Amino acid sequence: MTPAPYRVRSRRPDRADTVTLALEPLRGPSPAFLPGQFDMLYARGIGEIPISMSGRGRTGAHVHTIRAVGAVSDALCRARPGDVVGLRGPFGTSWDVPAAAGRDVVVAAGGLGLAPLRTVVRELAAHRRRYGRISVIAGTRTPMTLLYPRELTRWRLAHDIDVHVTVDHPDQDWPGPVGPVTRLIDRIVFEPRRTTAFVCGPEAMMCAVADDLVRRGVPPARVVLSLERNMKCAVGRCGHCQLGPLLLCLDGPVLDYRRVAGLLSVREL
Amino acid sequence: MDAVVTPSLAPLITALRAAGYTVVGPTVKDGAVRMAEIESAAELPAGVGDAQEPGAYRLTERDDEMIFGYAASPDSAKRWTQPPRLTLVRARGEEFEEVEPEAPRVALLGLRACDLAAIAVQDRVFLGRHPDGAYRRRREALFLAAVNCAVPGGTCFCASMGTGPKATAGYDLAITELASPHRFLIEPGGDRGAAVLAAVPHGPATDCDHAAALEVSRTAAAHMGRSVDVSGVQQWLPAAHDHPRWADVASRCLSCTNCTMICPTCFCTTMEDITDLSGDVAERSERWDSCFTLDFTELGGAPVRGTALARYRQWLTHKFATWYDQFGVSGCVGCGRCVTWCPTGIDVTEELTCIR
Numbered sequence: 001m002t003p004a005p006y007r008v009r010s011r012r013p014d015r016a017d018t019v020t021l022a023l024e025p026l027r028g029p030s031p032a033f034l035p036g037q038f039d040m041l042y043a044r045g046i047g048e049i050p051i052s053m054s055g056r057g058r059t060g061a062h063v064h065t066i067r068a069v070g071a072v073s074d075a076l077c078r079a080r081p082g083d084v085v086g087l088r089g090p091f092g093t094s095w096d097v098p099a100a101a102g103r104d105v106v107v108a109a110g111g112l113g114l115a116p117l118r119t120v121v122r123e124l125a126a127h128r129r130r131y132g133r134i135s136v137i138a139g140t141r142t143p144m145t146l147l148y149p150r151e152l153t154r155w156r157l158a159h160d161i162d163v164h165v166t167v168d169h170p171d172q173d174w175p176g177p178v179g180p181v182t183r184l185i186d187r188i189v190f191e192p193r194r195t196t197a198f199v200c201g202p203e204a205m206m207c208a209v210a211d212d213l214v215r216r217g218v219p220p221a222r223v224v225l226s227l228e229r230n231m232k233c234a235v236g237r238c239g240h241c242q243l244g245p246l247l248l249c250l251d252g253p254v255l256d257y258r259r260v261a262g263l264l265s266v267r268e269l
Numbered sequence: 270m271d272a273v274v275t276p277s278l279a280p281l282i283t284a285l286r287a288a289g290y291t292v293v294g295p296t297v298k299d300g301a302v303r304m305a306e307i308e309s310a311a312e313l314p315a316g317v318g319d320a321q322e323p324g325a326y327r328l329t330e331r332d333d334e335m336i337f338g339y340a341a342s343p344d345s346a347k348r349w350t351q352p353p354r355l356t357l358v359r360a361r362g363e364e365f366e367e368v369e370p371e372a373p374r375v376a377l378l379g380l381r382a383c384d385l386a387a388i389a390v391q392d393r394v395f396l397g398r399h400p401d402g403a404y405r406r407r408r409e410a411l412f413l414a415a416v417n418c419a420v421p422g423g424t425c426f427c428a429s430m431g432t433g434p435k436a437t438a439g440y441d442l443a444i445t446e447l448a449s450p451h452r453f454l455i456e457p458g459g460d461r462g463a464a465v466l467a468a469v470p471h472g473p474a475t476d477c478d479h480a481a482a483l484e485v486s487r488t489a490a491a492h493m494g495r496s497v498d499v500s501g502v503q504q505w506l507p508a509a510h511d512h513p514r515w516a517d518v519a520s521r522c523l524s525c526t527n528c529t530m531i532c533p534t535c536f537c538t539t540m541e542d543i544t545d546l547s548g549d550v551a552e553r554s555e556r557w558d559s560c561f562t563l564d565f566t567e568l569g570g571a572p573v574r575g576t577a578l579a580r581y582r583q584w585l586t587h588k589f590a591t592w593y594d595q596f597g598v599s600g601c602v603g604c605g606r607c608v609t610w611c612p613t614g615i616d617v618t619e620e621l622t623c624i625r
Contacts, residue, residue, distance in 0.1 A: 001357045001555075002367040026363065044360050045544035045551030069569055084363040229573065230566050232540050235399035236595075238558070239537030240565060242587065244507060245594030250398055266510050268579035 003042040003086025008079050009061050015145050017068045019077045022061040030060035034094030035119035036226055036254040040234050042086030043075035050231045052116035065115035091234040093254040097123045100196035104132040108209045110139045110201020114147045120198050125159040135162040137184035142169045182212050192217030200226040207264050210257045220258035227252050270463035272456040273471035274478050279310040284468040285376040290412050294378035304344035321422035324614030337446050340422025341604045345533030346384050350391050358553040372406035378414045382433030383604040387533030389439050393596040394536050415440040419485050423494035424605030432602045435486035445482035454482045497618035506590040514623045519578035521613045526559035528607035534600050560584050
């Protein structure tokens with residue numbers, strides 16, 4: 001339960017309230033992790049929160065994209081290169097990207113959900129020829145809150161990935177679609193029975209996307225979500241992250257829709 | 270080593286203290302039977318009984334000198350297996366040091382079968398998929414001197430849960446208090462118990478003593494204050510999330526967290542972070558938490574379970590059903606504490622019966 005000290009190797013502001021930090025251990029190598037896993041990040045004297053990895057640095061650094069929404073995330077967002085934060089991890093289940101080989105892939109993100117999914121898209125792009133059609137659909141509040149805009153363009157241009165972005169609140173320059181992520185499903189091409197979908201975002205968004213994909217014929221077991229809950233321990237002992245029979249820190253956060261559709265349909269479970 | 274008979278517990282307390290244990294046993298304090306450090310048998314609650322009903326607890330006088338003539342004490346073993354507050358980490362500058370929590374050698378005298386069952390549940394929680402070394406050290410340092418229950422309380426239902434009233438496993442010593450003549454039949458549960466017992470003057474247990482002890486447990490089983498049918502509960506309870514009874518119980522539940530604090534198996538914790546005045550040293554502590562608090566499930570500034578209905582449903586469903594999914598066992602041991610100490614007298618056995 002003791003965090004290890006990690007130094008902030010780099011800090012990149014993504015948007016007004018969001019930064020991406022690359023963290024390296026003060027001693028020893030960075031532990032390996034898989035797409036979808038999370039770390040517990042500790043701001044000294046303030047608290048600890050779960051954050052999924054959004055990338056892997058060249059030296060194996062754990063990269064996290066953090067939005068300042070509370071005391072701990074606010075402190076982490078203010079950390080500067082050279083500062084030391086605490087880290088425990090990696091924890092939890094992961095997206096099995098290689099298992100999607102030979103299939104069409106739909107990556108659906110809502111808001112900050114694009115952060116953990118970036119590790120999925122990077123892995124898909126690194127082995128592009130193993131997969132069929134790859135589509136990334138992402139929703140964001142406003143054009144200004146869109147994460148990784150340059151990287152989205154690079155995925156489209158350099159890796160033959162079909163990328164679509166929709167916003168809730170357009171500004172006068174926004175040329176693209178407006179509305180929920182589900183609207184983008186009509187814009188992409190995939191063969192449902194041969195498709196694997198990786199989905200992350202607010203719970204309502206994930207359920208809407210998953211329901212839509214399943215209705216179109218994607219097997220529920222091939223629609224894989226990352227669920228979020230309050231977490232304090234990350235090792236199944238604090239009780240905070242329960243979703244019915246599941247302890248999301250151990251059984252999740254990444255779970256297929258076949259397993260969780262019934263649980264997510266119960267209000268306030 | 271076979272069961273023995275002794276007329277007094279004083280030599281046992283002496284032997285436990287000589288073996289290096291702090292003896293914690295039942296005492297009368299704050300108008301209740303509380304578990305506290307004792308130095309002699311004179312501190313035990315001789316002639317004290319209790320009356321427990323939903324939302325009610327009071328001590329009574331017995332017309333004999335029985336020491337264990339009361340039902341479940343508000344203190345369970347949880348206070349020692351999983352202390353209410355533990356400092357885990359101390360951070361100075363760039364270093365985070367682990368604080369080794371203490372594992373005091375404590376002999377718990379007077380635990381009931383339900384309490385032993387609760388410890389077995391905790392073992393699954395803390396020594397399961399991610400074993401907790403500090404819990405293991407505390408657990409190994411505990412000596413468990415159990416007492417076979419003679420007088421179940423008005424809120425007890427261990428017989429329904431299959432956890433009592435007779436202690437069958439998980440103890441170092443199991444004591445049965447016998448009347449006329451007043452004596453104690455003591456059975457060792459292993460080498461550690463036998464070693465302590467060897468230092469206690471005793472006589473062999475006769476067939477008559479064994480028969481009397483069996484009668485104590487048989488009578489206790491026949492006098493449970495409550496009962497509940499939990500057959501198939503793992504299936505029907507989670508499926509009943511739309512049952513109207515949830516709204517009914519939620520209208521009576523104060524979300525006060527008493528049931529979870531008093532429960533011998535409720536394990537939820539939160540973390541607290543503090544710094545000293547200079548800001549140079551920060552500490553992380555773990556303390557008991559409850560799924561009835563609003564911020565327990567807070568996500569992005571709002572609670573996932575924002576209503577008392579959802580919180581009560583979560584607690585009861587977890588305790589009796591989804592606990593099996595997570596730990597392979599029921600989270601309820603039938604001690605009845607949550608019923609007694611609920612300020613509005615919510616009775617889990619009644620709720621389960623209505624929801625079924």
